[in-house]
Amino acid sequence: MSTSVEIETDEDCAISLDSLTMLYPTKSGVPVRALDDVSLKVRDGEFLSIVGPSGCGKSTLLRIIMGLSRQTSGHVRFGATSSTHHNQLGMVFQQPLLLPWRTVLKNLMVSPDLHGKRDDNTRARATELLRMLGLEEFAGRYPNELSGGMQQRVGIGRALMHDPRILLMDEPFGALDAMTRDQMGLDLLDIWDHDRKTVLFVTHSIPEAVLLADRVVVMTPRPGRLADVVDVPLPRPRRLENINTPEFGEVVMRIRKLLDSEHSAH
Amino acid sequence: MSAHTASGRDRRSASTAAAAPPADPETATIDVPPRQRRRLPGAVYSTAVFAGLLLAWQLAVKVFDVSEILVPTPLAVGRSLVDGFQDGILVTHAIVTLEEVVYGFGLAVGSALLSAVLITQFRPVERVLFPLLVLTQTIPKVAMAPLLIVWFGIGTTSKVLTVALIAFFPLLINSVLGFRSAPHDQVEMLRSFGASRLQVLRYLRIPSALPHIFAGLEVAVILAVTGAVVAEFVGSSEGLGYLIQASNFTLDVARTFAVIVVLSAIGMLLHAIVVHLGKWLVFWTESPTTSGIES
Ligand SMILES: Nc1ncnc2c1ncn2[C@@H]1O[C@H](COP(=O)(O)OP(=O)(O)OP(=O)(O)O)[C@@H](O)[C@H]1O
Ligand SMILES: [Mg+2]
Numbered sequence: 001m002s003t004s005v006e007i008e009t010d011e012d013c014a015i016s017l018d019s020l021t022m023l024y025p026t027k028s029g030v031p032v033r034a035l036d037d038v039s040l041k042v043r044d045g046e047f048l049s050i051v052g053p054s055g056c057g058k059s060t061l062l063r064i065i066m067g068l069s070r071q072t073s074g075h076v077r078f079g080a081t082s083s084t085h086h087n088q089l090g091m092v093f094q095q096p097l098l099l100p101w102r103t104v105l106k107n108l109m110v111s112p113d114l115h116g117k118r119d120d121n122t123r124a125r126a127t128e129l130l131r132m133l134g135l136e137e138f139a140g141r142y143p144n145e146l147s148g149g150m151q152q153r154v155g156i157g158r159a160l161m162h163d164p165r166i167l168l169m170d171e172p173f174g175a176l177d178a179m180t181r182d183q184m185g186l187d188l189l190d191i192w193d194h195d196r197k198t199v200l201f202v203t204h205s206i207p208e209a210v211l212l213a214d215r216v217v218v219m220t221p222r223p224g225r226l227a228d229v230v231d232v233p234l235p236r237p238r239r240l241e242n243i244n245t246p247e248f249g250e251v252v253m254r255i256r257k258l259l260d261s262e263h264s265a266h
Numbered sequence: 267m268s269a270h271t272a273s274g275r276d277r278r279s280a281s282t283a284a285a286a287p288p289a290d291p292e293t294a295t296i297d298v299p300p301r302q303r304r305r306l307p308g309a310v311y312s313t314a315v316f317a318g319l320l321l322a323w324q325l326a327v328k329v330f331d332v333s334e335i336l337v338p339t340p341l342a343v344g345r346s347l348v349d350g351f352q353d354g355i356l357v358t359h360a361i362v363t364l365e366e367v368v369y370g371f372g373l374a375v376g377s378a379l380l381s382a383v384l385i386t387q388f389r390p391v392e393r394v395l396f397p398l399l400v401l402t403q404t405i406p407k408v409a410m411a412p413l414l415i416v417w418f419g420i421g422t423t424s425k426v427l428t429v430a431l432i433a434f435f436p437l438l439i440n441s442v443l444g445f446r447s448a449p450h451d452q453v454e455m456l457r458s459f460g461a462s463r464l465q466v467l468r469y470l471r472i473p474s475a476l477p478h479i480f481a482g483l484e485v486a487v488i489l490a491v492t493g494a495v496v497a498e499f500v501g502s503s504e505g506l507g508y509l510i511q512a513s514n515f516t517l518d519v520a521r522t523f524a525v526i527v528v529l530s531a532i533g534m535l536l537h538a539i540v541v542h543l544g545k546w547l548v549f550w551t552e553s554p555t556t557s558g559i560e561s
Contacts (some may be wrong), residue, residue: 068454087460100550101473111459114469142550158338162459 007074014166014198015042015065015077022060022073022224027092031102034060037141038074045196048188049209050217051255057224064170064196064198066091087115090159092169096151096160098143104154105130105139106157111162122161129157132191146147166198181205181242189238210251211238218258225257332462338520347527348518355509360528362505363494366422367536368431371490375483379436382441382475387467399438407432415501425497425505432493433486440482444475477551480544487540491533 022035034057042048050058063069064105065076066089078088108126112118130136133153143151152172159167164171173181186206192199203209209216210232232251234242242248277360320340326332340466348354360466379401384391391509411428447469456466498507513521 066458068458089457089458091455093451093455095451097449097452099470099473100453110456110469114456114459114461114465144550 012044013041014046015075016040016067017042017061018075018077018259020061020064020076021072022057022064022069023072025240033223035071036225038224038226040226040229042198042200043214045201045217046214047162047201047212048193048215050068050202050212050219051204051206051259052219052224052227053202053221054260056219056221058219059170060224061170062170062200063087064163065166068169070208083182086129087162088165090162090164090167091155092156092159092172094157094171094174096148096157098151098154098175100143103142104135104146104249107143108157108160108161113225118195125163127156128163129160133157133187134238151175151182152176152184153187156191160191164197167192169187169199169201171202173208181208186238186240188212189236193237206252206255207243208250209237210248210255211240211242212232216251216255219258230255231260269337281497296462299538335517335519338523342520343523343527346518346524350521350524350528355422356506356524356528359504359506359509360526360532362422363491363498363529364532366425366494366497366505367490367532369422370426370493371487372535373426373430374437374486375432375443377430378437378441378482379479382445383467385442386445387463388480394500396442399435403435403439407435408457408493411493416499420501420503425494427561429490433490437479437482439472441475442476444478444482445471446476447478451457455486460517461539480548481542484537484542487536488533490520491529491536495529545559 013040017038017040020035020038021033022198023031023197024034025031038057038061041172041247049060052058052161060069064071099110102110104112105126108129109118112122112126127139133156134155135150135157137152143154146154156169156172176184189212201209201212206216213232216230216232218223218230220227230251234245234247234251306462324339324514327337328487338346347356348397381395385396386392407428410431411424414424414427416462448466452470452474453466456470461469493508494505498505499511503507506529510522513519513525
């Protein structure tokens, strides 16, 4: 049966998740069902937001795709293949997780350093990314001399260094204030617009999810399931003014209702 | 008295407020020099207090006519120091002790770091070795000094080993803590870029361990000096510990004091080297205020 699914996967599907289930062992002996039978097809070049209450398995999902955790059952496929090289994937974490003994530029160079690519091209790309992220003058600074928003931008730049096809972002703006957050989201859209990577963007903010995404995945907790996948029929490029349109409000309301109904069902 | 100073302060603030209400920048410029002046006296005062204590000591010995055999005057200690350096006796014995400390300390650093890496990187090693090491830590290491002398003779080897034994444990414990201190999400960040275990060690665990390692080094370097002196007490024919015993034997208390001064100087010097090396290597944890005072 699983083979028939494999044949079904079309070419422009970047990631396909096939009944992913994740059980975490606990001390009490009863395992936690973090993900339950999650199936999803992520289109190539699409910006996909994932929302859901705390503990519904969003991070777990990204960690499995990234290969940091191993699912209990189910499959992850990238295009037609069942595995992918880590250089096709880039991950941005909730915290910047910069190495404090490396300058901003050297922090971008972490993954090239790991793979012995310290050539001029790589360095030029790092400088170019810093320019794109508005951090040119800070190349030689250390992380503790930067604001939280700037550190997070370095974290994004680090994930983009090896030019991955798929970008996994786990609440990347969670630690930022509302204004910085909106601006960073729009900046991210600009960067995404360059080469339309596939982006999986986890967030707690429904408006943020809607503003950025082509589709929004709504998850429910205990066990973590997909409630629905909501299309966002808003034109691009998106601007902050989009938030005030009725279409935007409609999509946000739909997602809210989905989350509420699931919440009361428990 | 407190009322007086309070009223004085009141008057001053009142006069500045009355004299120049628009002169905000002026008060700001006045504000700067006193802060610098206030910072300087710290060292000056402690030097003055130290000198005062020496003076009090000198006077007390003279006034109460304390026997020179029990407590020498600071001047006598100073004379003994100068004599010791002139006839070279302090220098030759200091070199012996310094060598024991440096070799023993180096041995401790090498073996502690290596053990810490093995313990933190390989589970089986940790399971077998760590409980044993923690258990042996409870043995008072100086008690081993006589045994080491029985086994390795009265020469330098037994001293170097005593020093290493004493300095080893604080270093090991701190290094193990250090190698474990790397946050788990940093490890995952590196793994997400395809880092191998060895690369995680090199890129993350070693740098994260450095602050802890240096905390251990600071403790260990002082213990190392103590270890060398104790080992020399137990049995030796040279070194500053030996010199203290020889001086005590001939009731030359001034020289005993002189040797203690030299030992303190060695301890301070080695400690300062470790501290400065640490500050230079572990630059990122330095808070901006301390670096501000430094510059
Ligand atoms: N390493 C682990 N061991 C045991 N249980 C875990 C582990 N990691 C996550 N869980 C559990 O799995 C569930 C999902 O966790 P996950 O971190 O994926 O949630 P999340 O949706 O990312 O939540 P949040 O929005 O708060 O980040 C939670 O109930 C959590 O307690
Ligand atoms: Mg999470």
